[in-house]
Amino acid sequence: MKTLSLLFLLLLLTSGACDDVKYISKRNSVDGCIDWSVDLKEYHVLAGEPVRVKCALFYSYIRTNYTMATNAKLRLIWYKNKGDAEEPIIFSGHRLSKEDDSIWFRSAELEDNGFYTCVLRNSTYCMKVSMSMTVEESDEGKCFSSKIRHLEKAEITHSKMINCPDIEDYLAPYKQPQMTWYKECERVEWRSSITVNTTHIWIPEIEEGDGGNYTCELQYGSRLVRRTTQLKVTALQTTQPPKVLFPPERQDTVIEITPGMPLSLDCKAFFGYSGENRRPIIYWMKGEKFVEELAGHIKESEVRILREHLGEKEVQLSLTFDAVEEADLANYTCYVENHIGRRSGSAILQKKDMYRLELAGGLGVILLLLGVLTALYKCYNLEIMLCYRRHFGSDETEDDNKEYDAYLSYTKVDLDSLGRTSSDEETFALEILPDVLEKHYGYKLFIPDRDLIPSSTYIEDLARSVEQSRRLIIVLTPEFVAKRGWSIFQIETRLHSMLVTGEIKVIMIECADLKNVINYQEVEALKHTIKVLSIIKWRGPKSNELSSKFWKQVVYEMPAKRRETLSRRQVMDSGEQGLFGDLQTTVSTIAMTTTSASLAPPNENRHGHHQVALATEIPDYNQMTLPLGGGHTATAAQMRHFCRSYEFQLPPQPSSMSPPLPPPSTVQFSTLGPGGRHVYCNIPMTLLNGQGFRAVHWGTRGASEQYAWEETRTPPEQHLRTTHQQRTKL
Structure with a gap:
């Protein structure tokens, strides 16, 4: 009874102290009532979860509780604000119920959003306050709503405790709650330094990756209560000005x-x-x-x-x-x-100074253009130089009193190997290189095995040939290096002097990796003695294509001249006009005349038809197999370095009434080749060193007898052949 008297006295004092307070409702729902407006505490809940809304009057505004207020004959009435009106709440007891100073929502729904007002009054006293409740649905694919998260901040490397907030109303006394923690709505394996308790998580040292959403889930009867805290990790507080x-x-x-x-x-x-x-x-x-x-x-x-x-x-x-x-x-x-x-x-x-920008821009354009031109020149310098030389360059061959564009220093150093299959390097040196330079690019080459007939003054003739050439081409193949085919340019004083003084420009073509080949060190020594030297790498059959860089390098090092591509006949004529052209023509004529006369049957002279052996069926020179002696044979293609041919008109064929022609000749040096071509042979050195041939019976081909030349030697001739081989190696 004494307590009730004290409470009544407190209410009277509160009423007297508020004489100057405006006794009107903020929303005009209850007249003459002390309105404390909206409480700072807000209630946030996910749809479908339970929530308890307490009347804030008993916790923040008056010093009494619900029991004392009811004993003082004060009533607690609940209203829900709808616009400007306040309507009393009817508690059905199923989903919404009143329990002492609170109202319970067993399952909150979106329509429950709004303000709830509790009014404590009697006939002479009135006081009220409003509470805000927000009901949200979870974000799509999430277990929380981003609108009702709690925010926490932590500086990196510092410690932090994350609590499960606003769960006091759901905890039963003296009973351990069933709590589960999630990060980003997923169960995670926490690192060993993190301590996870029932109502909080302890992180002793915050890392950048610890930021995120932490959700605690509590089982409350048949319902789940979830609270989500967003942890924002920040840098350490700065101690410096910006x-x-x-x-x-x-x-x-x-x-x-x-x-x-x-x-x-x-x-x-x-x-x-x-x-x-x-x-x-x-x-x-x-x-x-x-x-x-x-x-x-x-x-x-x-x-x-x-x-x-x-x-x-x-x-x-x-x-x-x-x-x-x-x-x-x-x-x-x-x-x-x-x-x-x-x-x-x-x-x-x-x-800004006038024209400075324009000058800078112009200089930039010029530098850019120079850079582009430099790059183009670096990538296409050979093509540019060849184009300039072709259109604007002078002709080096005019008035230099030299007959040949280049001296090709390469020979098949071992004549006994003519019957064997040639390597790619040897095929290139003997066939492809001279053919391309002469027939495609129109250069005039001096090839010793083709254009030089050895004599007693062989070395002097060779030196004169080099002097009459504008370039010296040395083709280095493994076999050529191993057998020291280049050594004559060190032995012969005049030739060595021409290399050392730079009287002739040397083009060295390396056909393989020669570093491991015997005698290559001597070749390196020779390179150092040559004053004007260009080295070009031949990289295998792919370099044989006319569009390859190899041929551009070769042409660039060759003399600049008016390009006049020679025909096949012109190529042979140029060879005939060498230092020994007359001698070659004489020897060739004698050899062919003798061959034809020895093979012609006697009755041909009686009828007076031809002094040269002809046949209605011309043998294919390119498919012929030629005996070389020593058990070796060679095809005409392998003898190409020694024998060439040119076109001429066939004489009229005899009529059917004429006497029959002799059988066709298939000797090595026949007068006629396939297609009516005259075979012109620059006699190999072996023939000019005294070696002879005799005709032998080869067999029968159809109705014609086949003959071939067999090499004959006498002991002195064998000595001459050995001497020739030594010269060749020199």
């Missing part, structure tokens, strides 16, 4: 501008983390004036955040000029500051 990135600190940046042109000055700065409630402070000044004090055509933009990480920010503030005037050419300073200090960077506007 840093100006542009314009640089302690350095005046000069900006040249043409008056009348628009301009935007950008100030960029970096701000360390200094708390959520501190915004970056950045501004421009002209001298001692703020931008607001300047002319209207100068404006400051909004602060823009360029990047943000763990609370650290890079921001930008622009100072814009609609059109720069002469009076605007001055010093402008950007200031940045925080609670630690202030820094600044300055930019000076100056009038």
Whole structure:
């Protein structure tokens, strides 16, 4: 009874003290009532979860509880605000019920959103307060709603405790709750340093990856209660002033501008983390004036955040000029500051000199063009030089009193190997290289085995041939190097002197990797003695294509001349016009006449038809097999380095009434080749060293007798052949 008296006295004192308070309802729902408006505590709940809304009067506004109020004959009435009206709540007891100073929602629904007002009153006293409740649905695919999360912050490397908030109403006394923790709505394997308890998680050292959404799930009867906390990890609190990135600190940046042109000055700065409630402070000044004090055509933009990480920010503030005037050419300073200090960077506007930009642009274009031209020249220098030489270069062959464009120094050093299959290198040196240079590019070559007939003055003739050539081509194959086919240029004094003094330009073609070949060290020594030397690599059959870089290199090193591609007949005529052309023609004529006369039957002379053996069926020279002696044979293709042919008109064929012609000749040096070609043979050295041939019976081909030349030797002739082989190796 004494307690009730004290409560009644308290209510009277409260009523007397509020004489000056405006006794009207905020929403005019209850007249003459003390309205405490809306309580700070808000209730957030997911749809379908239970929630308890307490009357805040008993916890924040009066010093009594629900039991004492009811004993003092005070009634607690609940209303729900709908617009400007307040309607009493009817408790059905199934989903919504009243329990002492609270109302319980067994399963909150979206329609339960709104304000709930509790009124404590009697006939002479009235007091009320409103509480806010928000019901949200979970985000799609999530176990929480991003609108009703609790926010927590933690600095990196610091410790943090994450509690499960607002679950006191769901915990039974003296009973351990059934609690489950999730991160991003998934069960995770927590690292060993993290402690997970029933109502909280303890993280002793925060890492950047610890940021995220932590959800605690509590089993309350048949319902689940979820609370989600968003942990935001930040950098450590800064202890430094902001840093100006542009314009640089302690350095005046000069900006040249043409008056009348628009301009935007950008100030960029970096701000360390200094708390959520501190915004970056950045501004421009002209001298001692703020931008607001300047002319209207100068404006400051909004602060823009360029990047943000763990609370650290890079921001930008622009100072814009609609059109720069002469009076605007001055010093402008950007200031940045925080609670630690202030820094600044300055930019000076100056009038731009005329044509400086144009000159800089022109110079840039010129440099770019030079760079492009340099790159093109580096990639296509051979093509460019050959094109220039072809259209604008002079003819090196005019008035130099030299007969040959190049001396080709290569020979099949072992004549006994003629019957064997030639290697790719040897085929290139003996056939492809001379054919391409003579027939495709029109050069006139001196080939010793073709154009030089050995005599008693063989070395002198060879030296004179080199002197009559503009280039010396040495083809280095493994066999040629191993057998020292190049050694004559070291032995013969005149030839060696020409190389050392640079009287002739040497083109060395390496046909393989020769470093492991015997005698290659001597070739290297020879290279060092040659004054004018060009080395070209032949990289196998792929270099034989006319479009390859190899041929461009060869042509570039050859003499510049008017390109006149020689026909097959012109190539042979050029060979005949060498130093020994007359001798070759004489020897060839004698050899062919003798051969024809010895093979012709006697009755041919009686009828007086031909002095030269003819046949209605011309043998195919290219398919002939020629005996070489020593058990070896060679096809005509392998003898190509020694024998060539040119076209001529066949005489009229005899009529059927004429006497029968003799059987066709199939000797090595026949007068007629396939297609009516005259076979012209530059006699091999072996023949000119005294070796003879005799005709032997070869067999029967159809109705014709086949003959071949067999090499005969006498002991002196064998000695001469040995001497010739030694010369060849030299």
